[in-house]
Amino acid sequence: MAFRNIIEELNPIFYPRSLALIGASATQGKIGRMFMDRFLDTGFQTLYPVNPGADEILGLKAYGSVKDIPGPVDMAFIVLPPKLVVDTVKDCVKKGVKGIIINSSGFGEIGKQGKEIEKEMARIAREGGARIIGPNCIGIYCPASKLSFPMGPGKEIGTVGVVSQSGSLADHLSLIATRNGVRFSKAVSCGNECDLNALDFFEYLSEDPETKIIVSYLEGIKEGGKFNGLIKKISKKKPVILWKCGESEAGSRAAASHTGALAGSREVWDGVLGGAGVIRANSLEEILDALYAFYFQPLPKGKRVGLITGPGGPAVGTTDAFLSMGLEVPRLSESTKEKIRKVIPPAGTSAENPVDLSLASIVNKKIFSEVIKTLSGDDNIDMLQIIGIGGKEFHDIIAETTKGMDKTVAVSYIMPMETVMADIKMYIESGIPLYSDPRRAAKALAKMAHYAEFQRR
Amino acid sequence: MEIINAALSEGRTVLSEHESKRLLRSYGIPVTREIEVSSLESLKKAVQEIGFPLVLKGSGPRLSHKTERNLVRVDIRSEGESNEIFQEILKDVEGEGGAVLVQEMIKGRRELAAGLMRDPQFGPCVMFGLGGIFTEILKDIVFRVAPIDEADAFEMMQGIKSRKILEGIRALARADLNALAGIIINLGKIGLEQKNVKEIDINPIILNNGSPVAVDALVVLQQ
Numbered sequence: 088m089a090f091r092n093i094i095e096e097l098n099p100i101f102y103p104r105s106l107a108l109i110g111a112s113a114t115q116g117k118i119g120r121m122f123m124d125r126f127l128d129t130g131f132q133t134l135y136p137v138n139p140g141a142d143e144i145l146g147l148k149a150y151g152s153v154k155d156i157p158g159p160v161d162m163a164f165i166v167l168p169p170k171l172v173v174d175t176v177k178d179c180v181k182k183g184v185k186g187i188i189i190n191s192s193g194f195g196e197i198g199k200q201g202k203e204i205e206k207e208m209a210r211i212a213r214e215g216g217a218r219i220i221g222p223n224c225i226g227i228y229c230p231a232s233k234l235s236f237p238m239g240p241g242k243e244i245g246t247v248g249v250v251s252q253s254g255s256l257a258d259h260l261s262l263i264a265t266r267n268g269v270r271f272s273k274a275v276s277c278g279n280e281c282d283l284n285a286l287d288f289f290e291y292l293s294e295d296p297e298t299k300i301i302v303s304y305l306e307g308i309k310e311g312g313k314f315n316g317l318i319k320k321i322s323k324k325k326p327v328i329l330w331k332c333g334e335s336e337a338g339s340r341a342a343a344s345h346t347g348a349l350a351g352s353r354e355v356w357d358g359v360l361g362g363a364g365v366i367r368a369n370s371l372e373e374i375l376d377a378l379y380a381f382y383f384q385p386l387p388k389g390k391r392v393g394l395i396t397g398p399g400g401p402a403v404g405t406t407d408a409f410l411s412m413g414l415e416v417p418r419l420s421e422s423t424k425e426k427i428r429k430v431i432p433p434a435g436t437s438a439e440n441p442v443d444l445s446l447a448s449i450v451n452k453k454i455f456s457e458v459i460k461t462l463s464g465d466d467n468i469d470m471l472q473i474i475g476i477g478g479k480e481f482h483d484i485i486a487e488t489t490k491g492m493d494k495t496v497a498v499s500y501i502m503p504m505e506t507v508m509a510d511i512k513m514y515i516e517s518g519i520p521l522y523s524d525p526r527r528a529a530k531a532l533a534k535m536a537h538y539a540e541f542q543r544r
Numbered sequence: 545m546e547i548i549n550a551a552l553s554e555g556r557t558v559l560s561e562h563e564s565k566r567l568l569r570s571y572g573i574p575v576t577r578e579i580e581v582s583s584l585e586s587l588k589k590a591v592q593e594i595g596f597p598l599v600l601k602g603s604g605p606r607l608s609h610k611t612e613r614n615l616v617r618v619d620i621r622s623e624g625e626s627n628e629i630f631q632e633i634l635k636d637v638e639g640e641g642g643a644v645l646v647q648e649m650i651k652g653r654r655e656l657a658a659g660l661m662r663d664p665q666f667g668p669c670v671m672f673g674l675g676g677i678f679t680e681i682l683k684d685i686v687f688r689v690a691p692i693d694e695a696d697a698f699e700m701m702q703g704i705k706s707r708k709i710l711e712g713i714r715a716l717a718r719a720d721l722n723a724l725a726g727i728i729i730n731l732g733k734i735g736l737e738q739k740n741v742k743e744i745d746i747n748p749i750i751l752n753n754g755s756p757v758a759v760d761a762l763v764v765l766q767q
Contacts, residue, residue: 308665311663311664311665311666311667312667312689315666315689342661342743343557343558343742343743343764344659344661344744344745344762344764345657345659345679345745345747346659346660346671346743346745347661347742347743347764349659349671349679349680349683349685350661350663350669350671350687352663352665354685354686354687355663355665355666355669355687355689357686357687358686358687358688358689359666359688359689361686361703362688362696362700
C-alpha cells in the first residue's frame with residue numbers, strides 16, 4: 088500500500104490562497120450573505136463571490152460562474168440549492184479547484200437518492216483532482232488561512248484541532264473556547280462525508296505539526312477497522328478529547344449468542360476508545376472543561392492531588408470526587424504538615440490533605456501563598472486544586488506562587504456566576520483553568536491524570 | 545475447518561457443546577476433558593477415563609436449554625449413579641439424535657466469561673468479563689476489536705470492575721493471567737481466521753486453582 092502523505096494531500100484544502108463563494112449574496116437573511124460577511128470580517132484576501140444575478144456583491148466583483156473567474160481558484164464554498172450543486176461541482180473541477188466545500192443540505196441525509204448524488208459528486212471530484220468536504224457542513228475554521236465558522240470564533244492561530252460530525256457543535260465549541268483563551272489550528276465540520284471523512288481529518292490533525300490537541304464529536308465511523316488501528320497511535324501522540332454520540336440503536340441486534348446480545352454499539356465503542364486512551368466527554372461542557380485543562384496546563388506526572396481550600400466545606404465532596412475518579416488525595420509528609428502548621432491559624436483549620444485554611448483565609452489571603460508554595464515543593468503531590476472565593480488578590484497570589492511550578496494546577500470557585508465571569512480573564516492570561524464548581528475541576532484533572540498515565544505506558 | 549464445514553453442510557448454524565470445545569481446543573483454549581457416549585458400554589470406558597466426581601450432560605448439535613430440561617447433572621460419584629443418570633438423559637435426547645457427554649467436573653468458585661462477536665463497523669470483537677448465571681444482569685464485561693495482543697488482553701482483564709477476583713484473595717489462588725490472556729488472544733484469532741464463525745460464548749470459564757478451564761461453550765456459525 089502506497090504511503091499516504093496526508094499533509095501534502097490536504098494542505099491545499101486548509102490553506103487555500105483563493106476562494107469562490109458560490110451562491111454569495113448581499114441580501115440579509117440569506118446564507119450566502121452570512122458567509123460573505125464572515126470572509127470579509129476575517130479579511131480573506133482573494134475572495135470571488137459567484138452569483139449570476141449580480142455584477143458586484145458588497146464591493147467585490149461578482150461572477151456568473153466559477154469558470155468566469157480570471158485567476159486560479161483553490162477552493163470553492165458552495166451555498167446553493169441542492170439541485171444546482173452537481174453541475175457546480177463539475178464547473179469547479181473544470182476550473183481546477185482543489186477543495187470543494189458543500190454547505191448545501193438535502194442530500195444523503197434525506198434518503199437513498201441523495202446518497203447516489205453524493206457518490207456521483209465524489210466521483211466527479213476525484214476524477215478531476217479535487218476533494219469534497221460535506222455536503223451539509225459548515226466548512227473549515229482555520230485562523231491561519233482566515234477561514235472561519237458562522238459564529239465568528241477568534242482570529243488568533245493556535246494548537247487545537249477539531250473533527251466534528253456536527254457543524255453547530257464545532258461552531259459553538261470554537262466560539263466559546265476562543266472567548267476563554269483557547270486558540271485553534273484547524274476545525275473541520277465533516278458533514279455527510281461523501282468524499283473526505285472524519286478519519287481523513289483525524290489522520291491529518293495527527294500529522295499536523297501545528298495541532299497539539301484534538302477535539303472531536305463523532306456519531307459513526309465509515310472505516311471502523313482502520314479507525315481502530317489508527318486511533319491508539321494518534322492518541323499516544325496527542326490527547327484526543329472525544330464526545331461519541333448516537334449510542335442507542337434503532338432496534339436490537341439479532342444475536343444468536345449471549346455475547347452477541349451483550350455487544351451493543353456503546354460497549355464496542357467503549358472498548359475501542361478505552362483501549363486507545365481517548366479522553367471521553369459526554370457534553371459540550373465536559374469537552375470544554377477538559378480542553379481548558381489540557382490547553383493551559385502541563386500533564387501531571389502522577390495521580391496524587393493536593394487540595395487546598397479556603398473554608399473547608401467543599402473539600403470533603405471534592406475529595407470524594409477525586410477518589411471516585413481513581414485519583415489519590417494522599418496524606419502529607421510530617422515535614423510538609425509542619426510547614427503548613429506554621430502559617431495557618433491553630434483552630435478551625437487542617438494541615439492534612441485536603442488542606443483547610445478556614446475562614447481566616449478569606450481575610451488574610453496570604454495564607455494561601457505559603458501553603459501553595461509548600462505543597463508545590465512537595466514531591467508526593469502531582470496536581471493542585473485550589474478552591475477559593477475569587478477576587479484579584481486571590482488570583483495574583485495563585486498566579487505568582489504557581490509560576491514555574493511543574494505541577495498541574497486548577498482553581499475553582501464556589502461563588503455566583505458573576506464572580507467567575509469577572510475573574511476569568513485574569514486566569515486565562517495566567518494560563519490557569521478556572522472552574523465554577525470544584526467537581527468540574529476534579530473531572531478535568533482526572534482526565535489529565537489518566538491520559539498522562541496512558542501516554543507513559 | 546472440518547468441524548465447521550461438516551456442520552454447515554448439514555444445514556446447521558450452531559455447533560454442539562462438544563464440537564464447540566473441539567474448535568476451541570484446536571486454538572489452544574483449555575477445555576474440560578470429556579467424551580461423548582451413547583451406549584452403556586462406551587459409558588463404562590469413559591467414566592473410567594474421566595474419573596469421579598464427574599458431570600453428565602445431554603449432548604447434541606441441536607440441543608439447547610440443557611439446564612432447564614434437567615440435562616446437566618453434576619457431582620456424579622459412582623458407576624451405579626452414572627449408569628442411572630445416563631439412561632435418564634439418553635431417553636430424553638436420543639429422539640433428537642443426541643448423546644451423553646461424560647465430562648470432568650471442574651472445581652472452582654470463580655467464574656469468568658469470554659466470547660466473540662462481529663461488529664458491523666469494527667469486525668470481530670472479543671469479550672471478557674465476569675461469568676456465571678448473572679453475566680447478562682451484572683454486565684461486568686469489556687470488548688476489544690481483534691487482533692488482540694498481550695497488552696490488550698491484560699488491559700481487558702484490568703478493565704472489569706471485578707478484576708480483584710483474579711488476584712489471590714480469601715485463600716483462592718491467583719488466576720493464571722497468561723492463560724487467560726491466551727484465551728482472549730486466541731478468540732481474536734478465531735474471529736480473524738474463521739470467517740464462518742459468527743459468535744462464540746464461553747461461559748463459565750472456571751478458575752481451577754487459578755487455571756482457567758472452559759466448562760461450557762457455544763459456537764454460532766454463518767455461511
